[in-house]
Amino acid sequence: MELTELTIKQCHEGLKNKKFSSRDLTLAYLENIKKKDKELHAFLTVTEDLAISQAIRADERIALSRAEGQDFPMLCGIPCAIKDNILVEGQKCTNASKILENYVASYDATCVKKLKEQGVIILGKTNLDEFAFGSSTENSAFGVTKNPHDKTRVAGGSSGGSAAAVAANMACFTLGTDTGCSIRTPASFCGIVGLKPTYGAVSRYGLTASASSLDQMGPMAKNVEDCKIVFKAISGKDKMDATSADYKLEESEVKLKGIKIGVPKEYFGKGLDPEVEKIIRNAIKKAEDQGAEIVEINLSSSEYALACYYIIQTSEASANLARFDGIRYGRSENGKDLLDVYLNSRGVGFGSETKRRIMLGTYSLSSGYYDAYYKKAQEVRGLIRQDFEKAFSPSNDGVDLIFCPVTPFPAFKIGEKMNDPLSMYLADIYTVSVNLAGLPALSLPAGKIGKLPVGLQIIGNQFQENKILSCASELEKIIDKNV
Amino acid sequence: MITKEEVERIAKLARLELTEKETEKMQKDLSDILDYFDLLKKAPKSEKASSQKPGICTRKDEVVAQSREVAEKLVAASPDKEDSYIKVKSIL
Numbered sequence: 001m002e003l004t005e006l007t008i009k010q011c012h013e014g015l016k017n018k019k020f021s022s023r024d025l026t027l028a029y030l031e032n033i034k035k036k037d038k039e040l041h042a043f044l045t046v047t048e049d050l051a052i053s054q055a056i057r058a059d060e061r062i063a064l065s066r067a068e069g070q071d072f073p074m075l076c077g078i079p080c081a082i083k084d085n086i087l088v089e090g091q092k093c094t095n096a097s098k099i100l101e102n103y104v105a106s107y108d109a110t111c112v113k114k115l116k117e118q119g120v121i122i123l124g125k126t127n128l129d130e131f132a133f134g135s136s137t138e139n140s141a142f143g144v145t146k147n148p149h150d151k152t153r154v155a156g157g158s159s160g161g162s163a164a165a166v167a168a169n170m171a172c173f174t175l176g177t178d179t180g181c182s183i184r185t186p187a188s189f190c191g192i193v194g195l196k197p198t199y200g201a202v203s204r205y206g207l208t209a210s211a212s213s214l215d216q217m218g219p220m221a222k223n224v225e226d227c228k229i230v231f232k233a234i235s236g237k238d239k240m241d242a243t244s245a246d247y248k249l250e251e252s253e254v255k256l257k258g259i260k261i262g263v264p265k266e267y268f269g270k271g272l273d274p275e276v277e278k279i280i281r282n283a284i285k286k287a288e289d290q291g292a293e294i295v296e297i298n299l300s301s302s303e304y305a306l307a308c309y310y311i312i313q314t315s316e317a318s319a320n321l322a323r324f325d326g327i328r329y330g331r332s333e334n335g336k337d338l339l340d341v342y343l344n345s346r347g348v349g350f351g352s353e354t355k356r357r358i359m360l361g362t363y364s365l366s367s368g369y370y371d372a373y374y375k376k377a378q379e380v381r382g383l384i385r386q387d388f389e390k391a392f393s394p395s396n397d398g399v400d401l402i403f404c405p406v407t408p409f410p411a412f413k414i415g416e417k418m419n420d421p422l423s424m425y426l427a428d429i430y431t432v433s434v435n436l437a438g439l440p441a442l443s444l445p446a447g448k449i450g451k452l453p454v455g456l457q458i459i460g461n462q463f464q465e466n467k468i469l470s471c472a473s474e475l476e477k478i479i480d481k482n483v
Numbered sequence: 484m485i486t487k488e489e490v491e492r493i494a495k496l497a498r499l500e501l502t503e504k505e506t507e508k509m510q511k512d513l514s515d516i517l518d519y520f521d522l523l524k525k526a527p528k529s530e531k532a533s534s535q536k537p538g539i540c541t542r543k544d545e546v547v548a549q550s551r552e553v554a555e556k557l558v559a560a561s562p563d564k565e566d567s568y569i570k571v572k573s574i575l
Contacts, residue, residue, distance in 0.1 A: 107558035135530060192526070242542040307522045318497060327571055332562035338572040341497075355499055356512055359490070362497040363513065373513025379529045422515050 003028040003281040004169035008078055008226040011172060015062055015077050022062065022077030025172075026055040029079045033123065033170045035313050040146050042155070044084045045092050046124040051079065058119045065234035074229050076119030083162050084125040085132055086217065087206040088112050091122075095208050096140035097130045099330045099349025109206020110241065111175060111217055111234040114419050118233055122164035123171055126161030130351045131321065132177055132210045134158050135185050135427045140417055146414070147189060149451045156186030162220050163190040173221040173230050177207060179214045181407075187220055187443040188406035188455025191414065191481065194220040195469070197228045198462045199438030200245040203229075203238030211316035212243075214309075214435040224444065224473040231465060247463055254400075254470040257291030262399035263393055266302035274411045276454050280405050283456045284333035286478055287403065287471070297391050297399060301383040302433060308367040308384065309432035309435040310425055311364050311377035318361025325424055356421060385437045392461040394478050400467060402459040405430050406443045410452035430457060444472045445481035453481065484514045 003025055006014065014020050030048055037043050058077035066071040082088055085095045087105035089112075094100045108116065114121075129139035137160030138143040138453035145160040147153040148168040155164040159176030162184030166174055176183040178196035187194025195218045202217045209215060228249070237246040263284060268277060288294050326332035326345025333344035350358070392398045393456035407427055417424040434441045439462060443455035456475075460468040490510050494501050501509060549557075553566065563570040 026496045103560065106560060107553050241546070301526065304523055304526045307520045310516070311520060311523075322498070326562065328569065330562070335572070338574055341572060342498040343500040347502075348497055350499070352505070352508075355501070356504070356509065358499060358507060359513060360492055360516060363493050363517070366493065366496060373523075375521050376526070380523055380526050383526065383529050421512050422519055425516075425519075447569045 002169070004032050004172075004273065006172070007222050008074065008172060008229050011078050012074055016066075016071075018386040022055040022058040022121060023052070025077065026051050026079050029123055029170060029172070032168070032359040036168050036170060039144050039151065039168075040148060040164050040168055042145050042161040042168065042170055043081065043124045044094055044127050044142055044161065045120055047088070047091055049092065051123050052123045054119075056271055058121060061119055073118035075115060075233055076173050077121065079121040079123050080115065081123045081126050081162065081165050081174045082112060083128055083159050083174065084177050085128060085177060085210075086112060086175055087207040088122060088125065091125060093125065093208070094142070095131050096128045096137075096142055097349065097351065097354065099324050100139045101141075101331065103330050107206065109139065110238045112206065114234050124157070126174060127384070128161060129158035130354050131208065131317070132158040132179055132182055133317070133353050133357050135181055135424055136412070136417070137161065138414065139351060141351050145409045149191060149453060150411065153191065153452070154414055155187055155381055155409060156189030157414045158182040158186075159194075159220065160186045163187055163192055163194065166192045166220055166222060173219060174219045175217055175234070176232075177215060177217045179210045179216075180435050181428040182312060183218050184406045184431050184441060184443040184455065184457060185427065190452065191445045191448070191453030192220055192222060193224050193227050193442065193444055193472070194218065195231055195465070196434065196440060196444045197212055197231060197235065197248075197465060198245070198440040199435075200243050201235045201247055201440070201463065202466065203236070203241040203244040205238055205240035209320040212320065213316060214313060214433070224469055224476050226440075227442070227470045231469075245463070246339075250466050252466065254467045255291075256287050256471050256474050258293075259400040259471065260293045260295060260398075262295055262297035262402045264299045264302065264402060264404055265298050265405040266299050271275055271408050271426070271429070272405060275449045276405055276407075276409060277414060279449070279454045280403070280456055283446040283475065283479055284403050285476060290474065290478070294468065295399060296417040297402070299362050299387040299391065299433065301380065301387050303432040303476075305384055305436060306425060306429050308380040309428070309436055310360070311373050312381065312436070314357045314361035315364045315374050316361070318358045318365065320352070321358055353421070366439070367418045381436050384433050386463075388433070388437045388439060400460075401471060404457050404459070406455040406457040407431070410454055412451050415444055434459055438462060440468055442472055444470050444476060444479075444481055447481060447483055485510060485517065
């Protein structure tokens with residue numbers, strides 16, 4: 001087995017038993033990146049010098065722990081990569097945007113700080129749709145990330161670089177962010193495990209804000225156990241993010257036997273690829289075979305979720321992106337007065353999808369349209385949240401988890417949806433409700449259509465990551481993800 | 484279909500310079516998407532607007548001091564500066 005195929009746990013054991021050093025691991029990954037990334041383009045920056053110096057320090061720390069007969073942190077010496085909308089001090093953070101092409105981060109994001117404290121190795125920064133606006137990484141100003149399973153197809157987005165890096169063994173794990181689909185869709189398209197945590201479970205300090213009431217960072221990894229290890233490392237209260245929750249993952253084992261799984265009928269209607277449906281139904285059957293009770297549920301406001309999401313997302317994004325003004329950071333274009341500097345810097349610096357979203361958000365928030373769009377969307381958000389509250393309610397004989405597809409179709413061809421923004425948005429139809437309701441959800445590889453992986457989406461109630469991870473781990477052992 | 488003038492008005496509010504071609508494409512794209520948003524008109528009325536869970540988003544309004552070193556780096560990242568100040572074009 002190649003070093004780069006090992007999971008976090010296996011790497012940790014190998015480091016502990018002196019089978020290899022963190023430097024060996026790091027060099028193996030850097031070699032893989034050199035070999036594969038020219039074609040795949042998962043990385044925007046490879047931080048080779050940083051990685052090697054971190055590896056030397058990790059090896060020292062491991063040797064010292066060994067000498068003292070102590071254990072070292074699980075992530076010490078493990079090579080990872082970070083989505084390029086998350087700050088790593090001293091490294092570029094471009095957000096895949098021309099407006100931040102040369103921007104260098106002044107401090108570490110809280111989750112990066114936590115990972116560094118454990119002694120991780122940072123191999124580089126991964127590609128994304130500009131400001132995380134998209135489902136395919138085609139909106140990156142620096143070029144698309146290709147799907148390692150079929151290079152004519154997208155890796156999904158917006159955390160496409162993070163997903164492809166894990167799938168092609170160019171990082172042991174990665175961090176992604178999820179505002180509407182952005183961890184789960186690329187995880188599904190690339191055949192890896194991705195967890196979008198509960199809103200507030202992971203601090204967002206040091207993440208470039210896309211839509212603040214929806215954004216969440218999370219782990220992307222080779223298997224469920226690795227996701228859990230990383231989630232444990234990055235979650236918890238942070239005084240720098242007022243929305244972060246004082247939350248510690250409980251670690252009791254939850255078995256599929258005896259739990260109740262809801263299957264929302266709205267997620268299996270028109271538009272779902274029959275091949276995807278077959279794989280998802282098969283995964284549900286496997287859970288049933290293990291003793292889970294399967295019930296059909298209604299999430300009756302589902303049909304409004306996508307419109308609701310795109311109004312709220314674009315409204316919040318239009319406000320958040322006001323900070324890119326050519327004054328405080330990033331690209332600045334000349335102008336005769338201050339307004340001109342704004343107009344020119346933003347006009348040249350932003351790509352077309354970013355402009356489209358700023359325009360949509362500005363429209364929805366503008367006088368005369370606010371009630372019909374933004375206010376209405378907030379009301380509908382309440383309905384969507386109520387649907388889930390009802391579905392999970394113990395007093396209502398509710399379910400433990402919800403199983404459904406991540407996307408209606410597997411990875412699509414590069415370019416296929418680029419001229420029709422609405423058709424791209426429709427890729428998010430099964431994922432956005434989770435963000436609107438602030439719930440945790442995971443994408444688990446459940447099978448393949450030809451070469452193309454398909455993920456099962458497992459949704460839990462707020463702060464029930466343990467239930468999701470526990471059941472996903474059991475299911476992972478009995479599902480053949482290659483069929 | 485939203486009008487070209489409306490696109491130009493929104494672009495100005497959003498502080499975005501759009502080329503003629505961009506304006507044209509924006510008019511079409513926004514119209515398609517806004518038509519789709521009209522779906523919400525069908526949604527049942529609800530009194531309860533919802534953002535994230537109330538209660539977890541509040542904090543005391545307090546100033547948290549940033550270290551001088553970080554502050555200097557933040558200023559250094561701006562395109563135009565003088566000493567430890569960020570420079571802007573004159574407003575008045």
